[in-house]
Amino acid sequence: MEKDETIEIRWHGRGGQGAVTSAELLALAAINEGKFAQAFPSFGPERRGAPVLAFNRISNVGHIRVRAAVTNPDVVVVLDPGLIYITDVTSGLKQDGIVVVNTPKSLADIKSELSGPWKLAVVNATVIAREALGIPIVNTAMLGALLKATEILGLESLVEPIKERFGPRAKNNIDACHRAYEETLMAELSVVGQGPRKAFETERLLSWQELLPGCVVIEAGNAKQYRTGDWKSQHPVWDQQRCIKCGICSLFCPEGCIGQNKEGDFEANMYYCKGCGICARECWTEAITMVEET
Amino acid sequence: MESLAIYAPRLVTTKEYLASGHRACSGCGEVLAVRLTCKALGRNVIIVNATGCMEIVSSQLPYTSWEVPWIHTLFENTAAVASGIEAGIKVLSRKGGYSQKTKVVAMAGDGGTMDIGLQALSGALERGHNFIYICYDNEAYMNTGIQRSSATPFGASTTTSPAGKISIGQTSWKKNMPAIAAAHDIPYVATACTSYPFDLMNKVKKAMKVEGPAYIHVLSVCPTGWRLPSDLTIKAGRLAVETGVFPLYEIEAGKYTLNFDFPQLRPVEDYLKLQGRFRHLSKEVVAQIQERVKAEYAKLKRKVIQGS
């Protein structure tokens, strides 16, 4: 970090993935280095699985007075590989800013999907987290990747906050962080190129003029228009040979999004499926497997 | 497992009254409970829904997931609003303006039912309104981020009963809400859980037929608040029942029936160890919980044997 600089970071994750914890740990590490720091989530009704944001400001100038959400970040960190296809992760990113992405894809593949006047850093944090922690919670690994890409803090400054937060699980988290630091690859993005392939059309929000007076909703069940399918980080796949067509999956799906198609095969509607994995867990014959989104 | 024919799920209506596109957490057991309840209730109902997760996730402007008449209430007055609607229907029927037999169904979380809405609920049960009250018990105030309620079990860590070096988390035992409802001498009280969907739906259908107040207490697994992988929602509910932590029973006109009896309960540890909110518990505290569960289960069985 330069001597008199304030760096703004925006974290893109899914509810439950630990974006807020990442931001908090980073701020604590910065404060331990004698810097000034903020960490806070974006507040909203978003729930486990839904795309969420968290923010950091880190400064070696002095107190940070701004309390607003970060809209023009110097760095964005993307915890979930699928998010670059469903949200505009580089929105407002400053010239020469850095995009740090967790992805199983190669540097070259991601370079062909993102473009702009930015630097790119990639790491397969999901694999690292699975191996180091046994679960795909990537927040500590992504802290390692962030520090490799930006060098805003020393890697060792994270050790204390991680110990404090994770207690007996600290060692594994520190390992994940170190490994991601080692494995992060960097590249310049090309300024022109196509944007990322969008998984779905982006939803258009209604303006206040379009709402009925009194906030009346006149169409029963119109939430059907609302897509929750982009909350998922994995999706169910049926082995129709094994499936005995009992329908227990459709009964237990919290989204009510499993039904039979014309051939009589059970399938999930990906427009709504949130990837909870209940159907796969409860299937009598283990005909359903959860496959990670890429 | 529920004793059911393997193809029984195919007999359940595919009609949904709670539309997809709701914003409950991935793997939410509470929204699943509401979805199944609505299938059992059918079309001819008016739902009165307290503030809480279920209201928030189902009614975000400009969308609603509800396919049946639905009104949002405060915590304090859910049962009072239900009473008013029921009384209104009665008057309209008497005056000849309304001929349908519409059931009024109040729904609230454990915070909305067992803490904040208890007074209005007690009043409505005592006055004998013809309605169903369903408590979706996820064992804390989840919508606002896992604050303890009187339904939070002993030893659970929440944001307002955090476990630490000295604290074991929640230090009081879960309030016995079905017993409080039953103390009003109402015709029907039942406990249910989403992991037993047919039992849940049968109880809702039974409650529909009751003249007078019916109270159903549904254990609703919340993977977010219980710190549980989202695919284990159903398994956790099943373990709650199989360990005797949350027995499934009915009280019909004062008579107790245990719907699933286990000669040998599973150790509570099987249930506790699945969940992050109990991760910190020592062997001693687990043993203490085991004792309590055994004693409560024995108490319940005595009531079943005595018939009341």
Ligand SMILES: Cc1ncc(C[n+]2csc(CCOP(=O)(O)OP(=O)(O)O)c2C)c(N)n1
């Ligand atoms: C009188 C009042 N106090 C506090 C709140 C804020 N609040 C909204 S939802 C909620 C939690 C609800 O918990 P519960 O009833 O258990 O339902 P859950 O969200 O767990 O389904 C709280 C505290 C409120 N709306 N009204």
Ligand code: SF4
């Ligand atoms: S993973 Fe299965 S149960 Fe979960 S939302 Fe998707 S289809 Fe439904």
Ligand code: SF4
């Ligand atoms: S917090 Fe719990 S009860 Fe509320 S929507 Fe999420 S999983 Fe469901």
